[in-house]
Amino acid sequence: MNIGEVAARSGLPAKTIRYYEDIKLIRPARDANGYRAFSEADLHKLTFLSRARALGFTIEDCRALLALWEDSSRASADVKQIAGEHLDEIDRKIADLKSMRDTLAGLVRDCAGDGRPDCPILTGLSKPRG
Template sequence: MNIGDVARRSGLPAKTIRYYEDIGLIRPKRSENGYRSFRESDLHKLAFLGRARALGFTIEDCRTLVALYEDEARESAQVKHIAEEHLRQIDDKIAQLQSMRATLDKLVHACAGDHRPDCPILEDLAQETSDPATCE
């Protein structure tokens, strides 16, 4: 298969596939003229990577997950540890986003939104704080 075929079948853009090759996540064969030749195993690995990336795993996590997938002597505990750490990071991000939303909601409701120049939103943004999610 050429890169266009594998892009269509995997659902990944050709640019992403080239990037994955550049960083060593996939290694398609090359013909004498230098064209990539993808095998079914490459397509399967690209689908795996696409799903892992859609779940938010980092490139390095993907590299580790692919290696574990290909290692028949792997321990599922290793995979679970990676997934649990990623889940913890997602939970942290959700908490940060909820805090940001609560703060912004409070500011929006405090602003009259009329023709006067005073604005609690701008006043809050002008404060010197290290964490915008905790501004009050």
């Protein structure tokens, strides 16, 4: 498979796939003409990466997960630990965003949003530790 096909089938842009090769997440073979020659296994890995990145795993998480994925003697506990840590991180992010949201929603709610200059949003943003 050429890069265009794996791009279409994995859902990743060709640029991103080249980048993933660059940082050694994948190591596709090469045809005589210099084109990358992707195997089914490469495609499988790219699909994995596409999914894992969409779920917010960092590249380094992905590298670790890929290594486990390729290691048939892995312990599922190792995988579960990485995923569990990431889950906690997502939970923290959600909590942060919710707190932001509530603060901001309060400011927006109190703003008249008319032609006058008085604006609780600006006032609120200029107060420390709100």
